[in-house]
Amino acid sequence: MAERPDVQRLQFDDFPGRTLSVLLFKDVTNSKELREQVVRGALVPECGLANAALVPDLFVLQVAAHNALLAQSREALKTRSLHSELVFNLSGSRQISVSLDRNGINATCQHVLAARFDATPDEEAAMQQLVAGSPLPLADLGQLVDQQLLCKYLKVSKEELQVGSLADAVLLRIAARDC
Structure with a gap:
């Protein structure tokens, strides 16, 4: 099956051999239902659903995913699943509930990143059917950010943004969280 x-x-x-399949949606209309499924643990297929308005670029997502895989390899997940660990790692906060509430999908979320580790083509198709919204290329991710x-x-201070990008600020907080 073609990508x-x-x-x-x-x-x-x-x-090696691990992948993260990612889809981006805008104008999502079923955020409330998706959030309820996530909370109940009833999302099929299981995937990480993040508020795309808080992910400034794809590299931030890749770093968060790498950290989730690293935690799994060390048997040190802080959340219940690899996919919730991904969403948790998008935040600079050490508080799991705060991170998941802010960076995960919520009832009013308009832009959603859906991500699944090691997804099959059928799981990717199922992920695409989960979210009622307009698919976008990931290159458009930065345009959806609520700075x-x-x-x-x-x-993040104005001074910090004068010497680096918003993505740099997010990455710094992700990296510094566990220090």
């Missing part, structure tokens, strides 16, 4: 044009598969040098909200959550 879907709106699915991107990320690979990890440190974890003001992200700066508020991460306490």
Whole structure:
């Protein structure tokens, strides 16, 4: 089966054979239902659903995914699943519930990143059917970011943005969280 044009598969040098299939949606209309499924653990297929407005670029997602795989390899997941660990790792917060509430899908989320580790083509198709929204190429991710909200959550100053990008600020917080 050919790769879907709106699915991107990320690979990890440190974890050969592991992939992360990622889909981006805008104008999502079923966020509330998806959030309820996530909370109940009833999402099929299991995947990480993140608020795309808080992910400034694809590299941030790749770093969060790498950290989730690393935690799994060390048997040190802080959350219940690899996919929730991915969403948790998108935040600079050590508080799991805060991270999942902010960076995960919520009832009013309009833009969603859906991601599944080691997805089969059938699972990718099922993921695409889960989210009622318009698929976008991942290259458009940066256009959906709510910079003001992200700066508020991460306490990014104007001075910090003068010397680096918002993605740099997010990556710094992700990296510094476990220090």
